[in-house]
Amino acid sequence: MNVSGKKALVFGGTSGIGLAAARQLAALGANVVAVSRDPSRAGDVPKGITLEKCDVLDRDGLAKLFAAHAPFDILVAAATGGTRAVGKFLDMNIDGYKASFAKLWGYANIIQLGTPHLSEAGTIVLVSGSPARKSKPGQVAISSVGGAVEALARAVAPEIAPKRLNVVAPGTIDTPMSPLKGAEREEAYRKQTAKNLIPRAGTADEVAQGILFVIQNDFVTGTTVDVDGGWLLS
Numbered sequence: 641m642n643v644s645g646k647k648a649l650v651f652g653g654t655s656g657i658g659l660a661a662a663r664q665l666a667a668l669g670a671n672v673v674a675v676s677r678d679p680s681r682a683g684d685v686p687k688g689i690t691l692e693k694c695d696v697l698d699r700d701g702l703a704k705l706f707a708a709h710a711p712f713d714i715l716v717a718a719a720t721g722g723t724r725a726v727g728k729f730l731d732m733n734i735d736g737y738k739a740s741f742a743k744l745w746g747y748a749n750i751i752q753l754g755t756p757h758l759s760e761a762g763t764i765v766l767v768s769g770s771p772a773r774k775s776k777p778g779q780v781a782i783s784s785v786g787g788a789v790e791a792l793a794r795a796v797a798p799e800i801a802p803k804r805l806n807v808v809a810p811g812t813i814d815t816p817m818s819p820l821k822g823a824e825r826e827e828a829y830r831k832q833t834a835k836n837l838i839p840r841a842g843t844a845d846e847v848a849q850g851i852l853f854v855i856q857n858d859f860v861t862g863t864t865v866d867v868d869g870g871w872l873l874s
C-alpha cells in the first residue's frame with residue numbers, strides 16, 4: 641500500500657506509539673485522524689493529522705466517528721483502553737484483572753465497527769505486547785490480554801480478507817505510559833531490559849516502523865511482528 645493520499649484512523653494516536661505511527665503516516669502523505677479520550681494531550685501535531693475525541697469503549701460514539709470518516713484505508717488500534725493489573729495472579733484482585741481487558745474490548749469494537757467502512761484493500765493493525773508470548777513476573781494481566789489480542793487477529797484475519805489484519809508486539813518502549821521521571825525512569829527501563837538481547841527501552845518510532853511495515857506490505861496478513869529488542873529470547 642502506498643499510504644500517500646490514504647485515510648488512516650489511529651486510536652491512541654495522541655501519545656506514545658500511536659502518535660509516532662500517526663506522525664510517520666502523515667509524513668508519507670496520509671490523511672490521519674488521531675483519536676483518544678483527551679486529544680489535547682497530543683500537543684502540536686503536524687499538517688496531515690487531525691484530532692478527534694472518542695473513547696474506544698463507547699460503541700455508539702465509535703459508530704458515529706466511523707460513519708463520519710468513512711470510507712478509510714487504515715485502522716491502527718494502539719489505545720491502552722484503561723487500567724492494567726500488575727502482580728501475582730493468586731493475589732490479584734479479580735476486578736482489576738478483568739478491567740485490564742478494556743484494551744481487548746476497545747480493539748474488538750474497532751475491528752467490528754470499523755471493518756465495514758474499510759476500503760477493500762484496507763488494513764488494520766493491532767498493538768499487543770511481548771508478554772503475550774513471554775510473560776515476566778507480575779505480567780499475568782497484560783500477558784492474558786496480549787494473548788487474546790493476537791488470537792483475535794489470527795481468528796478474524798481470514799474472515800475479513802482481502803482486507804488485512806496484523807499485530808505489532810512491542811517490548812519495553814519509552815512512552816508516556818510510564819509516569820516515572822528522570823533517574824528513576826532510566827533505572828526502571830535499565831532493570832526491565834537488562835536481560836534482553838538489546839538491553840535498552842525501544843522508542844515509539846521504532847515500533848511505528850513495524851506498524852508502517854505491516855500497513856505498506858500487501859503480502860502480510862494474520863501475523864505478528866515483534867519489535868522487542870530480543871525480549872522473547874531473553
Ligand SMILES: NC(=O)c1ccc[n+]([C@@H]2O[C@H](COP(=O)([O-])OP(=O)(O)OC[C@H]3O[C@@H](n4cnc5c(N)ncnc54)[C@H](OP(=O)(O)O)[C@@H]3O)[C@@H](O)[C@H]2O)c1
Pocket residue numbers: 651652653654655656657658675676677678679681694695696697717718719720721722743746767768769770809810811812813814815816817818
Ligand atoms: N509502552 C510500552 O512499553 C508498551 C509495551 C507493550 C505494548 N504496549 C501497548 O502499546 C499501545 C500503546 O501504548 P503507549 O505506550 O503508546 O501508551 P500511551 O503513550 O499511554 O498512549 C496510550 C494512548 O491510548 C489512548 N487511550 C487510552 N485509553 C483509551 C480509550 N479508552 N479510548 C480512546 N483512547 C484511549 C490515550 O489517550 P487518552 O488518555 O487521551 O484516551 C493515548 O493516546 C498499548 O496498547 C499498550 O498496551 C506498550
